[in-house]
């Protein structure tokens with residue numbers, strides 16, 4: 001069974017209530033339930049933390065024997081060289097995802113420290129960005 005880990009960064013635990021005009025009304029947990037039903041043959045792990053170092057710990061924990069990682073690092077995307085270094089160190093491919101289309105938003109969201117180290121980037125499709133990333137990793 002393929003093992004794909006989803007990792008969400010800061011403030012993404014508030015999905016459903018956080019700026020619903022941008023991020024929608026769904027909690028991540030309810031979206032994840034549907035995703036797991038749609039892909040019964042894939043083990044989909046899920047981890048969320050607001051703490052940069054804990055995201056790095058999780059990436060290192062799964063990054064050598066899981067088949068792929070879907071990472072939404074939230075605002076750390078735009079600030080974290082430490083996360084970039086971590087992604088470069090892993091064996092598993094990492095797909096960077098964003099719920100919103102960051103290129104339609106403030107200039108400071110247009111730059112990602114993570115993209116150069118990732119296999120690819122998916123943004124702007126709402127929570128379905130995660131499903132598209134999963135598709136990309138399993139095909």
Ligand code: DQA
Pocket residue numbers: 010011012072073074075076077097098099100101102109
């Ligand atoms: C986000 C976009 C980031 O700019 C922002 O800081 C987030 C969420 C997204 O999923 O659209 O926290 O990664």
